Amino acid sequence: MRRGLTLCVCVLAVAMLLSTGWAKEPTIRIGINAPLTGDIPKVGEGTKFAAQLWLEDIKAAGGITVGKKKHPVELIIEDNESKAESAVKVTTKMITEDDILIMVGPQASKQAVPAAGIANNYKTPMITPWSTNPDSTKDKPYVFRACFLDPFQGPVVANFISKEFKFKKAAVLYDVASDYPKGLAEFFRKAWEDINGKGSVVAYESFTTKDTDFSSQLTKIINSGAQVLFTPQYYNEVALIVQQAHQLGWKKPIVGSDSWGSAETIKLCGKDCYGQFFSTHYAAAGATGETKKFIDRYKAKYGYVPDDVAALTWDAMLLAQQAIQSTGALSGDLKKDRDNVRNALSQVKKFQGITGEMTFAGKNDPSKCAVIVKISDAGEFTYYKSVCP
């Protein structure tokens, strides 16, 4: 017993010595809440990489300068396993345990909505780069997003197709079990029927997450007489849908949404996707300025063109940085600082992100333009036109 006590004291003394250098400067901790495992690990990877790229810049600059002081920055990257329950735990942990100033993520609405509730309860600012579900920010003053919403994107695409092709009959194919495609499909249908009259969406077909065979739905669509197919799906499903449609004899255009905007789309889909259109946040091919710089850096470091998640995460990081800087000074009182950051975020105007200009002006959702991209015959995403609210 006595020897044990002596040992304890010794360990204690050593520990004291080791720990003398603990945190003198108030470090800015930013939480990254990403799905590193689970259903969509690629999204998590893009988030993590973009955030780490941003951190490199900050480290090179020696930290974030707020007022006149330089604060070191630490990223707290946690895995939400693509589960709502886990997202809530991770958010709570980051806020109460890791003392983050602001959180970026989660990405998918399934995790973003519950996490947003937590962040709002703890009065901690949160930016979800990718969640387009209106619920994420609704009635949650502390929660912001870096992307446009489904109610905006749906009409954009409907208008574009009507005007561009003069089509009257459209078909929709979407994942009924995933909130993003389902929401967008609904908004598209509504907008389309507003333009072309009731019943002008001649086929409204769905499948379930992780399905890979869409032949039955596509057969229905092909036989419905639709002139165009709108499918707001993720890149992996896009490849399958487009290829299967062609194999079943579909020769008409297929239009997509921002979820198409991944470097993987073309890799997986190949020639079948050439010539198709989709709406998105940014066009990687032919990008200029900051956007191009980001794409090139990301590509050099990780070996592939960043998708929209990475680009939006990058913007969210910069938004966070700008908001922190525009608070003027950090008091060290986390509660106060978080409030200040939130207020600064809501006042952001004309933020020049790589995914376009963003203005919050007191709201939690940015007003932001969408871009229509055409996939060229070289498989690049080329800028076609911009649609602003």
Place this chain on the structure above:
Amino acid sequence: MLLSVENLQVSYGNIKALHGISFGIGEGEIVCIIGANGAGKSTTLRAISRLVPAQPGTRMTFMGKDLLKYEPDKVVSDLGISHVPEGRRLFGNLTVMENLRLATFARKDPKGIAEDLERVFAIFPRLKERENQKAGTMSGGEQQMLAVGRAFMSGRKIMLLDEPSMGLAPLLMKSVFDSMKEINRTEGTTILVVEQNARMALQFSGRGYVLENGRLVLEGRSDSLLADPLVKKAYLGG
């Protein structure tokens, strides 16, 4: 001694089924072990076939080889110990022919197999008639014939028979025992039979053991056991 068993102990969980029994069987003998239900008869056979693990302290040798070093299937294929289990355990979804063929799984002498098949059919002509019938659809007596035939095919140094009389009419029972005696005579196959039907078993065998609650309590020549008053009282119904 062809098979020698020393201090065989087997436990199922905390329950000790065999408390260290010892016996031996010479080449070409017919030996029986009689005993009541639950005395440990089947366990003895299963231990020899290595289907149940023996406790430390057990020694079993067969033709001078340490039995404990063999896996259950090697006991059959390498040593030639065949075991007709209680209730026969035929593969009901296989045909008669397939049942017999399966028993030769590890044998690599197609000629020998063909000859043995002929011999089985010679001993049990009924099986030949039912060659392509599913084993599960045959009568009890035919099934017992098939079980013996199967054992004959898999290895014939020694045959372990577990309750061959179970569920058979007396006449059938007799014919099954007769054909086994035939095998013993013509092939020199050693036979160890365990039976509840003590009279049948003792008439059939040359030597016998009496097993009670996991212990061997009596042994001797079968005719003397048949005459033993204790055996008479306990196992022969008077």
Place this chain on the structure above:
Amino acid sequence: MAIFLQNLVNSLQWGSFYALIALGYSMVYSILMLFNFAHGDIFMVGAYIGVGVSFGLLALTSSGILAIPNWLILVMTILISMFLTSFVGMIVERVGYRPLRNAPRASAAITGLMIGIILETGNLILLGARRISFPSLIETATYDIGGVFLTNKKIMIVAVSLLLTLALHQFIRRTKWGMAMRAMSFDFVAVPLMGVPVNKVIALTFGIGSALAAAAGILFGIAYPVLDPYMGVLFGWKAFVAAILGGRGSILGATLAGFLLGFTEIFVAMIFPSTLRDLIAYSIILLILTFRPHGFFGEPYSAQLRL
């Protein structure tokens, strides 16, 4: 009519995946009465091995070491991957199931589930989060036959899977190993008494099942060229449904049930609003089992064969 035929063609292709995976499931299930919950993930591993092998062969041909046409590469890919994946199955059996031979069956099922998670995560760690597309070894050719669209790949997939099913059926019927497997599904305990090396037969069963899963994985990669580490999960569970639905110990049953599952999913989506597909498709299965509680070909077995 054209729509019906088109859907029939579609469901044949879709069903052949369920059938092939269900076969492996069913084989293990009939011998060991074990739910091999890792099987879906072995299918995934098989597909990835297929990608690796085909890239390897492509690299060899493009560097001039091998001079073979693409279709031969495909055939070789399928064969080599089946061979390699069978070892994955055997290792899974050796590590995860053999130590649990005498344990409650459900415990082994849980082990399988965990091995599946390890395979998925291992893939994620090794290859990263990106999805991999299967190299297109043969060009897709689309044929229009009276409004019904067929592709050469579809025909090949259905043909290969039927061929493999048939081959397996013959193997089970005609060879002594197949005989031993059938015997084991009837009476596991009595089999070693025939001098049959039980462990080898079980390993072979896992090997064959995994090889079939690998074939399914490669065919899947050809039809749906987007692979990800979790692709086997849902497939595994659905093939599990098909395998059990087919009835214990019935190769034919598992195949038919696999195709039936494919048909149900596709035709339900054809007739009803596709949003209700899972709802209706699985209600049908539930009804089938309520009124035919032992599957299609299975026999009612004693209550002692339990989990």
Place this chain on the structure above:
Amino acid sequence: MPDTMPKTGKLRAAFSRVPLLGWLLGILAAVVIEKYLGTDLALGVGLPKIPALFGIDIMLKKPLLVPNAFLYTLLIYALPVGVVGVATAPLANRAAAALIRLPITVPVIVHLALFYVSMHLWAEVSDYRALVLRLTLIAVMLTLSLNVINGYMGEFSCSHPGFMALGAYCASVVTVGLFVDKGMFGIDLLPEGMGPFLFPVALLAGGVLAAVGALVVAVPSFRTRGDYLAIISLAFLFIVKSVIENLEFVRGPRGMSGQPDWAGLPTVFLWTVLCVWTINNYVRSTLGKAMNAIRDNELAADAMTVDTRRTKMVGFLFAAFWAGVAGGLFAHVLRYVNPGTFGIQQLAEVLAMVYFGGLNSVYGSIVGAVSISMLGEALRPLEIFKWIIIPLLLILVMIYRPTGLVAFKDLDAESLLRPKQGPDGGA
């Protein structure tokens, strides 16, 4: 033993004299110390703040701090629990002896109250702890209720996430529909003040709906069993998910959010106690024994005049009911539900908890749920490797203890709460 290791032997003897009451007092002392001295001590040993979960995640994140975190855990938890436990042992034994003479509910309530107070104090240090604790308690309910079907009844049911989803949605519809402004009906129909009183009603409604859903699985189980039941239940899970995805009034795949924050630690704790208590009584009742008989041999059970239909029916409904209640609580802890949550992944998790902890065992379910939940949290810093470590651990447990860690053990309150007699006879 005493000759070779006199010290540890004595220590063990001392520990063996401590009754449960004494341990609880020790734990109480530990958490009180942590509450008041924890921060200072943490800073003292060189940790930035009180480690949330016994310092495991600090150890994994910053290996240099392993001794510090270890020291903290030793000083704050192990030492006070041990010292207070041993020191108060005579007193606690006397108290326990006095309590045990009263009707059994009294000592049970005393112990639970003590336990809850310690838990509450422990959770007060950090909201993260409280959240983990609440979800762990819910996991206990889920695991225990699944154990009724898979362990006691010996079926292999895959429908548990489905029952949970039914409960979660039903309870959410009641609370969001009736009490939340701008909720489902546009207005709040009932004043919010009534909410906490009607919350149990919402949970019960969730449980009842889950039980009704269980009929779909229970009725076919009369005719079929084992493996076919496994796929019936799996089909049921797919069906429930599909139904919810298609129901617009619960917002389909978007999920429902905005559940009122009524599932605090005390509420969850009370429901968990209720769940453990009823299930423990149930499995020890005649009906519970009948389930075991069915598991061991259905035909024989039937022959022995066990009403197999009634037994199965009650078992399924009972288990589903508690899964539904757990689902309702789950929805109100997260304050968001989504049909995607109740899928195969959730199923794998609950199954893992049941089989890890131990079949046929109330203790086992508690052990399984707590250890897997806590492990899942504590190993978070390992990121993706967590999903290698946890499955490996489970496989090892399955190999070395095929029925789980603590199988076949019911909770016996009386023997648990009894005062401990020391080995040398002193009370």
